[in-house]
Amino acid sequence: MKVVLQNLTKIFPSRNKKSNEEVIAVNDFTFEIPDGKLIGLLGPSGCGKSTTLYMISGLQKPTSGKIFFGDDDVTELATENRGVGLVFQNYALYPHMTVKQNILFPLQNLKGADKLSKAEMQERAYNAAKLVQIDELMDRKPSELSGGQQQRVAIARALVKMPRVLLLDEPLSNLDARLRLQTREEIRRIQKETGITTVFVTHDQEEAMSISDMIVVMKLGVVQQIGAPQDVYDSPANLFVAKFLGTPPINVFEGKISGGRLFLGQEAVLEVGGVADQEVYVGIRPEGFVLDPNGPLTCRLNNVEVMGRDVSIVSTNPASLNPIIRSIINADNKVDATQENVRYSLKPHKLFLFNKETEERIFFEVK
Numbered sequence: 001m002k003v004v005l006q007n008l009t010k011i012f013p014s015r016n017k018k019s020n021e022e023v024i025a026v027n028d029f030t031f032e033i034p035d036g037k038l039i040g041l042l043g044p045s046g047c048g049k050s051t052t053l054y055m056i057s058g059l060q061k062p063t064s065g066k067i068f069f070g071d072d073d074v075t076e077l078a079t080e081n082r083g084v085g086l087v088f089q090n091y092a093l094y095p096h097m098t099v100k101q102n103i104l105f106p107l108q109n110l111k112g113a114d115k116l117s118k119a120e121m122q123e124r125a126y127n128a129a130k131l132v133q134i135d136e137l138m139d140r141k142p143s144e145l146s147g148g149q150q151q152r153v154a155i156a157r158a159l160v161k162m163p164r165v166l167l168l169d170e171p172l173s174n175l176d177a178r179l180r181l182q183t184r185e186e187i188r189r190i191q192k193e194t195g196i197t198t199v200f201v202t203h204d205q206e207e208a209m210s211i212s213d214m215i216v217v218m219k220l221g222v223v224q225q226i227g228a229p230q231d232v233y234d235s236p237a238n239l240f241v242a243k244f245l246g247t248p249p250i251n252v253f254e255g256k257i258s259g260g261r262l263f264l265g266q267e268a269v270l271e272v273g274g275v276a277d278q279e280v281y282v283g284i285r286p287e288g289f290v291l292d293p294n295g296p297l298t299c300r301l302n303n304v305e306v307m308g309r310d311v312s313i314v315s316t317n318p319a320s321l322n323p324i325i326r327s328i329i330n331a332d333n334k335v336d337a338t339q340e341n342v343r344y345s346l347k348p349h350k351l352f353l354f355n356k357e358t359e360e361r362i363f364f365e366v367k
């Protein structure tokens with residue numbers, strides 16, 4: 001089921017009687033979510049992710065714009081008639097019911113033509129439980145389950161009605177690191193097996209990158225970029241997106257273009273074609289630095305952290321906007337940690353230029 005968001009906008013009125021400052025939680029969001037794909041909605045706290053998800057679910061009404069499931073305009077449709085499965089951060093299971101009763105619950109409320117026989121309900125509940133691998137735990141109460149198991153029950157409960165669209169709001173936030181990793185892989189497997197179009201809200205870029213077919217990066221209610229995770233990482237549209245994706249984060253410098261060359265401080269570090277002389281922000285991914293005794297960029301060496309496969313070199317440079325520069329180098333490179341300076345050459349495809357005012361990307365020709 002493809003889901004179309006058309007100029008979706010949500011404005012919350014001011015709560016403060018003295019000021020008229022309304023909150024534009026989501027601002028003119030247009031996107032066609034392809035059938036059967038998993039979309040990660042990503043951005044910092046307050047950027048409008050949950051509000052977008054609630055509008056898709058019908059829990060909140062858009063101020064303007066439309067939502068389509070396939071060709072059906074569902075904008076005015078109540079949540080229960082949309083065919084959505086919802087999973088929240090706090091599993092919201094009924095504590096007095098067993099796992100089985102929790103999963104059966106949505107089916108028992110079906111009415112009219114949708115009403116199922118007892119045997120059909122049992123079969124659906126067992127199939128959903130099997131899919132999320134909790135079919136052995138059907139007689140337990142939620143308090144007798146781990147957080148990860150509880151979240152699986154919540155997912156089974158969302159799947160049992162065979163929703164047209166699955167909506168997940170920070171479903172992994174309450175789980176510890178290892179379980180989070182495992183559960184996110186589970187969600188991806190279940191999504192692939194069922195082929196249900198899924199929207200997954202998270203503030204964790206690594207989580208979104210690892211399981212999404214496409215990510216949508218938002219800031220202050222406005223979509224910044226939509227694309228396949230690797231494409232967005234490799235070609236960020238602006239400085240915000242560049243900074244939001246990647247661990248360790250991108251290194252940002254103040255730079256200057258002069259006569260087709262990029263300067264960081266006094267050092268000309270790269271030839272950049274097709275860009276007018278101007279001051280710029282420069283983003284360099286940690287993997288964009290190459291140790292090179294004759295390299296054009298000189299940094300003061302702080303320390304060298306060996307991380308097994310890779311080596312992380314921590315250094316400083318007056319042009320850097322971050323207190324430290326972190327570069328990641330293959331561990332085969334031997335780094336003398338006692339030297340005062342390190343010199344780098346730079347990989348052009350790992351270096352991005354941004355306009356100093358708009359912070360939008362400036363593209364350049366590699367020479």
Ligand code: ATP
Nearest residue numbers: 012023025043044045046047048049050051052203
């Ligand atoms: P988080 O990751 O913290 O949940 P989010 O990206 O999901 O953040 P939203 O919950 O969608 O963000 O909120 C977007 C903006 O709308 C925020 O500024 C928030 O304060 C505001 N907002 C959300 N719900 C309401 C409401 N019911 N009334 C007024 N303002 C609201």
